[in-house]
Amino acid sequence: MSRHSQNGPIYEVEGLVIDLYTPTVSVRAVDGAGFYVAPGETLAIVGESGSGKTVMTLGPLGLLPEGVAVDLRGTARADGKDILSMSPTDLSRLRGGFFGVIFQDPMSALNPMLKIGPQLAEQARRFAGLSAEEAKKEAVSLLARSGIPDPEDRYDRYPHELSGGMLQRAMIALALAARPRVLIADEPTTALDATVQAQILALIRQIQKEDGIAVILITHDIGAVSVLADRVAVLYAGQVAEEGSAIDVLTAPVHPYTRGLLASVPDFRSNNATGTKEIPGIPPNQAQLEPGCRFADRCELVQPQCRTHRPPLVKVGAGPVPHRVACPVVMAAEGIVTHD
Amino acid sequence: MQRMFMRRVGLALLLMLAATALTFWLVTAAPGNVAALIAERAAGAGADGEMIAKIADDLGLNDPLPVRYARWLGDALTGDFGVSLRTGKPMAEEFAERIPMTLALLAGGGVLALVLSLAMGIAGAASNGGIVDRVLHGLALVGASTPNFFFAAMLVIVFSVWLGMVPTFGVAGLTSWLLPWITIALFPASVLARVVRVNMQDTMSRPFATTGFAKGLTRSAVLLREALPNIAIPYMTTFGAQFTLMIIGAIVVERVFGLNGVGAFFIEAIRFRDFIGMQAILTLFVVFFVSINLLVDLLAMLADPRLRRPRKA
Ligand SMILES: Nc1ncnc2c1ncn2[C@@H]1O[C@H](COP(=O)(O)OP(=O)(O)OP(=O)(O)O)[C@@H](O)[C@H]1O
Ligand code: SF4
Ligand SMILES: [Mg+2]
Numbered sequence: 001m002s003r004h005s006q007n008g009p010i011y012e013v014e015g016l017v018i019d020l021y022t023p024t025v026s027v028r029a030v031d032g033a034g035f036y037v038a039p040g041e042t043l044a045i046v047g048e049s050g051s052g053k054t055v056m057t058l059g060p061l062g063l064l065p066e067g068v069a070v071d072l073r074g075t076a077r078a079d080g081k082d083i084l085s086m087s088p089t090d091l092s093r094l095r096g097g098f099f100g101v102i103f104q105d106p107m108s109a110l111n112p113m114l115k116i117g118p119q120l121a122e123q124a125r126r127f128a129g130l131s132a133e134e135a136k137k138e139a140v141s142l143l144a145r146s147g148i149p150d151p152e153d154r155y156d157r158y159p160h161e162l163s164g165g166m167l168q169r170a171m172i173a174l175a176l177a178a179r180p181r182v183l184i185a186d187e188p189t190t191a192l193d194a195t196v197q198a199q200i201l202a203l204i205r206q207i208q209k210e211d212g213i214a215v216i217l218i219t220h221d222i223g224a225v226s227v228l229a230d231r232v233a234v235l236y237a238g239q240v241a242e243e244g245s246a247i248d249v250l251t252a253p254v255h256p257y258t259r260g261l262l263a264s265v266p267d268f269r270s271n272n273a274t275g276t277k278e279i280p281g282i283p284p285n286q287a288q289l290e291p292g293c294r295f296a297d298r299c300e301l302v303q304p305q306c307r308t309h310r311p312p313l314v315k316v317g318a319g320p321v322p323h324r325v326a327c328p329v330v331m332a333a334e335g336i337v338t339h340d
Numbered sequence: 341m342q343r344m345f346m347r348r349v350g351l352a353l354l355l356m357l358a359a360t361a362l363t364f365w366l367v368t369a370a371p372g373n374v375a376a377l378i379a380e381r382a383a384g385a386g387a388d389g390e391m392i393a394k395i396a397d398d399l400g401l402n403d404p405l406p407v408r409y410a411r412w413l414g415d416a417l418t419g420d421f422g423v424s425l426r427t428g429k430p431m432a433e434e435f436a437e438r439i440p441m442t443l444a445l446l447a448g449g450g451v452l453a454l455v456l457s458l459a460m461g462i463a464g465a466a467s468n469g470g471i472v473d474r475v476l477h478g479l480a481l482v483g484a485s486t487p488n489f490f491f492a493a494m495l496v497i498v499f500s501v502w503l504g505m506v507p508t509f510g511v512a513g514l515t516s517w518l519l520p521w522i523t524i525a526l527f528p529a530s531v532l533a534r535v536v537r538v539n540m541q542d543t544m545s546r547p548f549a550t551t552g553f554a555k556g557l558t559r560s561a562v563l564l565r566e567a568l569p570n571i572a573i574p575y576m577t578t579f580g581a582q583f584t585l586m587i588i589g590a591i592v593v594e595r596v597f598g599l600n601g602v603g604a605f606f607i608e609a610i611r612f613r614d615f616i617g618m619q620a621i622l623t624l625f626v627v628f629f630v631s632i633n634l635l636v637d638l639l640a641m642l643a644d645p646r647l648r649r650p651r652k653a
Binding site: 063088089093097101122127160 | 468541544545546547548549550551552553554555556557558559566569570572645646649651
């Protein structure tokens with residue numbers, strides 16, 4: 001499935017712990033999670049709202065909103081370089097040039113006081129090394145490539161003059177303007193109309209194919225995962241419950257949470273005998289963490305030891321793309337062995 | 341946009357009309373009799389009731405209030421604000437002499453407040469909770485709660501009396517303007533610095549600021565290029581309000597520093613029950629208030645692309 005599995009990871013996070021502090025609460029948003037993505041590959045990160053998808057992916061880049069104090073441990077490497085020990089200036093350059101980010105709501109993610117086009121041109125000038133003139137041409141062609149009609153006219157528009165779908169296309173163009181190696185799309189379609197969603201996903205897919213860049217797609221949309229993703233990481237309460245190739249995770253899920261998540265998606269698999277059902281219960285309060293498996297309170301298979309020992313993420317199966325699961329109970333019950 | 345503009349101008353004119361009518365009514369209702377005052381000036385203690393009545397009749401003071409207001413308004417529109425009861429000079433002449441002085445005070449104070457508040461607010465946001473931020477916050481609090489007459493006295497004692505750097509009274513050259521400008525700018529600069537700081541903080545936690553970081557901008561670049569344009573509108577509105585309030589500050593500051601502006605004249609007018617002078621100065625204040633607010637509203641409209649270029653259907 002992974003077209004470039006021979007390539008090493010280009011963005012890689014390991015053993016990440018992120019604590020967030022606001023005047024009222026402190027939360028362990030990410031608790032020893034990790035992921036990696038290789039060039040030419042699309043990694044989907046799925047999980048419920050609040051499971052830490054955004055914080056895990058953008059936190060190491062210093063892209064969490066101001067007003068929250070962030071305590072971050074672990075390792076994060078971009079192109080082999082340690083991100084967490086970088087100087088603020090180097091990190092800024094990395095964010096601008098190496099990574100491109102598409103945010104959830106283009107209406108609020110684009111500055112209402114700034115015209116669209118000049119921002120793209122500036123990115124192209126600063127990070128792709130183009131002259132001012134070339135950069136403007138590049139910006140217009142980026143807008144065109146992102147499927148924006150009449151790009152010369154749109155170049156001089158302010159965000160309020162474009163529709164939501166057009167704005168998300170502009171956001172994509174902005175993310176691509178610096179010619180990044182990793183494109184992070186954080187729920188890029190959640191704020192859009194259903195008809196526009198498919199178009200935006202198709203656009204991301206096309207860009208990924210044409211440019212061979214790494215894409216991290218954060219999403220709730222299992223349908224999008226099945227269409228776009230090479231690999232999937234399932235996040236639950238700040239930990240990775242399961243990860244592996246999209247085929248493995250979607251068709252042969254092991255972790256009870258992954259199974260529940262897929263069962264709650266209507267018509268995801270036609271052989272879904274039980275019909276759709278929501279996972280009962282709510283995620284744990286990440287301000288007061290208990291030891292053991294995070295999913296224990298909602299898990300039908302819970303055993304006493306689940307509550308005392310944190311299940312390790314272990315490799316199952318022997319496929320070329322590692323499939324890892326953090327549930328020894330299911331593995332034992334179904335005779336799945338470790339391939340570590 | 342154009343209709344909004346016309347509506348705003350129309351509203352401003354109505355406001356001026358209403359405010360001048362109100363002040364006219366208040367000034368004429370105040371204790372004291374214009375005719376008696378004029379008679380006193382003309383004949384000293386020899387003024388009798390008959391003379392007063394005649395003057396009142398000549399001036400039309402016995403006409404109903406609306407008639408008198410209409411007459412006053414008609415004169416005012418031609419630039420005739422009457423003759424000061426105190427100085428005996430036409431108010432138009434007093435204006436010509438004094439308005440430049442007050443304008444210089446307000447303009448210098450306004451520029452100072454603008455520069456100081458932006459510098460303090462941006463430096464505070466750049467420091468973001470650091471020592472600079474906290475010191476500036478403290479300064480702004482002190483600045484906003486120090487009465488200007490007290491502050492002026494402190495400045496005069498230190499810079500004029502102790503250090504002899506600037507004259508204590510009157511204007512002679514640019515340095516003599518420094519203390520009045522600083523005094524009148526103190527309060528608005530402090531308030532506006534907080535406005536900048538608080539709005540900066542709010543703006544920096546908005547999603548588009550995160551986009552700014554994602555574009556590879558350093559924090560100071562995000563502050564200046566992404567956040568600052570977004571605080572322009574609340575800043576302009578508050579600046580307008582603070583700038584108009586500076587005319588009240590001017591009354592005190594002109595007295596303390598011996599500047600012959602309209603503020604100083606106003607105090608004298610009240611002391612001498614110069615109703616003509618009072619009404620003229622109050623009219624000037626109203627015009628100043630309304631036109632500055634109008635100007636600021638229009639500038640804010642122009643600064644906001646959402647208003648300047650409303651979305652096409
Ligand atoms: N600005 C913030 N202030 C306080 N807590 C936050 C903030 N952002 C995230 N958190 C907390 O961190 C945890 C992870 O949040 P995160 O935004 O990464 O979740 P997510 O999986 O991206 O959810 P969603 O699907 O809703 O975007 C949550 O428990 C959330 O409450
Ligand atoms: S470890 Fe235990 S509680 Fe956790 S998912 Fe597996 S069975 Fe459920
Ligand atoms: Mg999120």
